[in-house]
Amino acid sequence: MSKVTRATEVLEKAGVSFTTVTYDYDPNAERIGLQAAEAIGEEPCRVLKTLMAEVDGKAVCVVIPSDREVSMKKLAAAFGGKSAAMMKPADAERITGYRVGGISPFGQRKLVPTAIExxxxxxxxxxxxxxxxxxxxxxxxxxxxxxxxxxxxxxxx
Known part of the structure; x- marks a missing residue:
């Protein structure tokens, strides 16, 4: 596995201090973020998941703890919209340039508004x-x- 991705390149270019951790990804895991937390031995509240959603039909990126669920009402309100919905996986992959299970908020193909919990x-x-x-x-x-x-x-x- 390469530890150099568009995401890590963005962080390097920004001069941000970070380290990488690899783990055995389980494509059959019921909740990918929780599986990642368990695999790296970290508290789920510190392993954040990246979700792609739409607010009033416009793409947004949401970063929340892996052991929590996003509130569509709160998400819409955060972006000043009326309604929010999760993005279809194929659309998320097309917009971000990443595969589901490997979507990072960093280095996405298209810049979209982002919110972090x-x-x-x-x-x-x-x-x-x-x-x-x-x-x-x-x-x-x-x-x-x-x-x-x-x-x-x-x-x-």
Whole structure:
């Protein structure tokens, strides 16, 4: 597995301090983020999952703890919209340039507005997908927010 992806290149270019962690990705896992947390031996609240959604039909990226679910009502409100829905996997792959299970908020093919769960910013470090299945990057959550130009919002149900 290559530890150099578009995601890691974006972080390098931004001068962000990060490390990579690899693990055995299980494509049959019921919840991919929780499987990643277990595989790397980290608390699920610190392993953030990247979700692609639509608010009023426009693509957005959402980064939340792997043990939580996004509230569509809170998501729509965060982006000033009326309704939100999860994006179809094929659309998420087309927009991001990544495969489901390996979608990173960093280095996506198309820049879309991004929000990160506000409580995640209280952690001293978090893990976020590094741009391929089985690769996580460990970094400070404020660095992730800065690179992504992400708004902080209460997004979880």
């Amino acid at each position: 506000a409580t995640s910013l209280e952690e001293d470090h978090v893990f976020i997908n590094g741009g391929q299945r089985g690769l996580q990057v460990r970094l400070a959550p404020k660095d992730a927010q800065s690179v992504l130009k992400a708004m902080a919002a209460g997004l979880v149900a």
